[in-house]
Amino acid sequence: MTTTHKAHCLVLLYPLQGHINPMLQFSKRLQSKRVEVTIATTKSFLKEMKELPNSVSIEAISDGYDDGGIDQAKTFEAYFIRFKEVGSDTLSQLIQKLANSGCPVIDWMSKIYPIKTIGPTIPSMYLDKRLHDDKEYGLSMFKPMTNECLNWLNHQPINSVLYVSFGSLAKLESEQMEELAWGLKNSNKSFLWVVRSSEESKLPNNFLEELTSEKGLVVSWCPQLQVLEHESIGCFLTQCGWNSTLEAISLGVPMVEMPQWSDQPTNAKLVKDVWEIGVRAKQDEKGIVRRGVIEECIKLVMEEDKGKLIRENAKKWKEIARNVVDEGGSSDKNIEEFVSKLVTISQVIKNHKK
Ligand code: UDP
Secondary structure (H helix, E strand, O other), X not given: OOOOOOEEEEEEXXXXXXXXXXXXXXXXXXXXXXXXXXXXXXXXXXXXXXXXXXXXXXXXXXXXXXXXXXHOOOOHHHXXXXXXXHHHHHHHHHHHXXXXXXXXXXXXXXXXXXXXXXXXXXXXXXXXXXXXXXXXXXXXXXXXXXXXXXXXXXXXXXXXXXXXXXXXXXXXXXXXXXXXXXXXXXXXXXXXXXXXXXXXXXXXXOHHHHOOOOOEEEEOOOOHHHHHHXXXXXXXXEOOOHHHHHHHHHXXXXXXXXXXXXXHHHHHHHHHHHOOOEEEXXXXXXXXXXXXXXXXXXXXXHOOHHHHHHHHHHHHHHHHHHHHHOOOOHHHHHHHHHHHHHHHHHHHHHHHHO
């Protein structure tokens, strides 16, 4: 720890894109308050990274599957058992290494500090703009097709484009993919659709070949923050992953929800019923959202009078999101309190050693 730093924090990242983004953003906020941060995540995950942040130092621990991570394990269960065992071991070694190098990290956060809420954890330049270098998350599992997306969006009218993505993990059934494809086409809206390479074979025959560039663009990964911020975007059809939800709120984009699993149905409920910034595209008895429902929801959010309140609320929440992370907002205050507690404990430890 250098003399300019007040304390040293080790941040353990669970190796999934959706977990890494908010933890990285929290780390950057801590750094801006002069806390040194070391990030730890698995070797297998780091190997797969297409982009790595240069603003924080990164250390690797092992999940016991250094060559292939979760794909190398036979089952999820086997992965977690080994991760717990080998991960705990290599994490202890890392903590020891940091202590030996004169940069000890402080005891497990939840022991010393009760849970506080922070966020939205999206890069500062999309919200309060106080951290000038913080324009992107900086760590990505996929390579975004940035130029293709932005060039295409630059030619679209304001609020005219529907952005569609199901995040980094969700796998749609082929039947659902087909319904979605026709729902998008029938809506008569231009769309930018992220179909990860592993999902592409589920697109209906000839869909890509017949898609004209006025109608839509399909990419394997996009710079989602830049897309959501773009003035041409009028709506986000999303799986309601927590990051995507926070990003849409922070950039004022109303949503059509197609939650798939995990926390997504809960997030979708908040979006629709509490914040009132989206509509839910309902599944039929087979669990499939049909093309007609998708088309209706898109039109409601993007053009109908019934969707006006949703569009207005989205603008309102954008403002609220910026205020809470800005100086003196609730997120900023909670991070300040966390840092001052860290500094106090760091001081106590130093004095004890003397
Ligand atoms: N994302 C992106 N480009 C894409 C699709 C997604 O950068 O083409 C990012 C998105 O901005 C978000 C993350 O991937 O930060 C997905 O996280 P989320 O919690 O929404 O879903 P998960 O992938 O965990 O299901």
